[in-house]
Amino acid sequence: MRVVASSLAARDVEGARRGLVLSLTDDEGRVGLGEATPLPGFSPDTADEDERALTELPGGLGAIDLQVEDVTATASAIRRAIAPLSPRLRGLPAARFALETALLDLVGQRLGLPVSACLGGHRRDAEVQVNGLLTTSIALPEMLGRARALVARGVRAIKVKLRSRGAEGFARDLEALRALRREHPAIELRLDANAAWSLEEAPGRLALLAPLAPRFVEQPVAPELLHLLGARDVPWAADESLAVEGMPERLLEAEGCAAFILKPAMLGLLRAHELGGRAQERGLGAVVTHLFDGPVALAASCELALALPRPPLACGLDAHAGLSAWPEIPIPQLREGGSIAASRRPGLGIRPWTA
Template sequence: MLHLAVMPYRLHFRKPAPTSRGILTTRTIWFVHAWRSEAPEQVGWGESGPLPGLSRDGSEEFGLRAKQFCAQFNDAHFDSIDEAQQWVQQAIWDFPALAFGAEMALRDLHTGAQRRWWNTPFTRGEQALPTHGLIWMDDIDGILQQIETKIAAGFTVIKLKIGALPFDQELALLRTVRNAHPDVEIRLDANGAFSPAEALDRLDALAPLKIAFVEQPVQTGMWGVLADLCRCSPVPIALDEELIAIRSPEERDALLSIVRPQFLIIKPTLLGGFAASEDWIAEAEMRAIRWIINSLLESNLGLNAICQWTSALGGAQIHGLGTGGLFTNNPPSPLTLNGNCLQIDPSLPWQLPDLAETDA
């Protein structure tokens, strides 16, 4: 019989991390464990890490709800992993981070509990996976220094947050970067910072800088405004936070059909896991909408799984995957960063926390 359990783990940032939702110094995640009663020594691992203020299930009661979820799962007495995964999928709309962790743990158990969720050239250490260079919020000099460091390290795609500084300063900064690096791809995330009245003018101002896309230019819920922007903007529009509030396949299909964005930002932690994310991708491709996969401050466990899944999907686009270097107590893994590429080194072992001592 299959069992699930969750255990909290507190990640500590190497330095305070400024985000659009405040400065983070710690982050609590929950490791999800899956095992069979007849072989309890073989444990599949998953990770649930809702982000308060962003995730649909990011409330203070998440730990209690996760334990209740596991109790309900255990009471169902599943023997088939396929049946168990179908049950887990029922939670994707209300508890996406929890569904993500449970799906990951069950898949790990199914594939041998070796943290090889997919078998691809990347997971075997034969191919690398390029990623973007994420630029953290800072003052102008700090942002420019980060950009130069990333480009010197080999990154060909950089992503910046905009909206925290006066727009004329951000525009001047972007002109400086574009003039110095004409071939670097620049992606922007506005986090809803533009008002509906000013959004198109600001997108027009960004157009000469060859911006790849702007994520979430206005606040969520403004489908009509977004639809107009996606139709008229000279810069492609990507939806990110807009996806979080969707609670049914019908609502998802309506959003994509009405707004018609040029890109979707796919974050499995926010959308309910891999199967749910693949549903978003399938619906996007039916409408000729492109997509980029992004991680979301996962530990090395969740990051490895997302990278492996990304490699299994294939495609030539460069995604927004973390590098594992943000936390002082990130469980060591075989994932390494070489230049702008993530790669698995099979000679490096996993060093996962003790099952009884995960509240670090």
């Protein structure tokens, strides 16, 4: 298979954020889609950088050698085709995500298989739960109301972002979490500190959170320090640390690490799939999550969750308010009631695309 044409459509999403949709056409006229929508202040790349790279790159792609009898070799074939472009993609994970997604979409259409199958882990009847998302930056009555709405939808895991800062802020967050736990004693509770705690204060805060029985706390300390935290009263999970060179290998061996949080928009689709498989091999959990991006990226992230060797934990793949800034395109992997499932369509299953 060879890519013979490409195009790029840009879209203003919200504020200073822009999304890019890459379209690749193969030598039989099929069109594969990918998306790069970096999040300002969080992503290492910008939409301008991704746009320049994605405009220049497709002409340098090599041919993709498809072996229909061995679909597990598809990811390796795509890596070989992209290899000449790797220097230009360094530091641009959203651009890499878009390019890899568009190629997998093409391959899936060509083989008549969903992207998850092309990654080698597709389970036809698989279903993955999604987790709900709350934040302590809103008033407690509103937070509890949103939690009730999530539970009524069938969501069984809720992640709470701890937005307050300082000792007083943590005390307020702790009281809010206690109220949430009293009202929903059976819900799976996850917390996200967004790397805001120091290595010295994290053990004490984790001990205070232990009576609430959270499954884990995501990224309690700075990305480059997480492997030093060790086993604590509450397990912890790696998020931003996975983008630090050499850190995933350290975390796979670290005591206390319970899960890898996989954001393909921050890692690339193939790298996220690789890290998820390695985490599961070591007995760690895996969670796939979007970056509040558009429908193409969300569909690709859903396919990643369905492609992991074993079912992941409930994933951060619920529909979000930011999708309203994009064309209203059905995302075939999303299901009512808080889950995603195989679409049974080739590639991403998104057709057509209107910029």
